[in-house]
Amino acid sequence: MYAIVEIAGQQFKVAKDQKVFVHRLPGEEGDSISFDKVLLTADGDNVTIGAPAIKGAQVGAKITRHLKGDKVVVFKKKRRKGYRVKNGHRQALTEIVIESIGGSGAKKAAAPKAKANDDSDNLSSKTVAELKEMAKSKGIEGISSMKKADLIAALQN
Secondary structure, rough: OEEEEOOOEEEEEEEEEOOOEEOOOOOOOEEEEOOOOOEEEEEEOEEEEEEOOOOOOEEEEEEEEEEEEEEEEEEEEEOOOOOEEEEEEEEEEEEEEEEEEEEEEOOHHHHHHHHHHHHHHHHHHHHHHHHHHHHHHHOOHHHOOOOHHHHHHHHHO
16 A cells, blocks of 8 residues: 655655655654645555545654755856855755555545536536526526626526
8 A cells, every 4th residue: 555645845655664754844753743635545456536635544654863865066167257156955854654544535525526517517518598598487687798607607596
């Protein structure tokens, strides 16, 4: 089983008992933390995709240690001008170990939204003349000056 989770603004593919280096997180070594922005979970053929995140899914982790990454040297030079600048940087990192991946799908919540969208898609596929006839039969006034979007909104209410 694996999951794609967003940690400190970056996305990681994680599995149980995996070590991951992420940007520095608040907390002490040995603290347990959980991430609720799980974008995807997969267990064999069962794949759940969030929109954008899966409701109720969490990834539990434990902070192992805080450290600094390797040095990155930034050297700038403009030839024949005597311009040279050398800078270095070491990123502050946190090593975490993934302890658990718990997921629950949000497939039931997605079904009613699709039903509501089907109704609006059904109306949007009709012509303006057909929509005006439907509005006239419902007794809606002022339909002669309405545009297609206004007619759809009036018919849905």
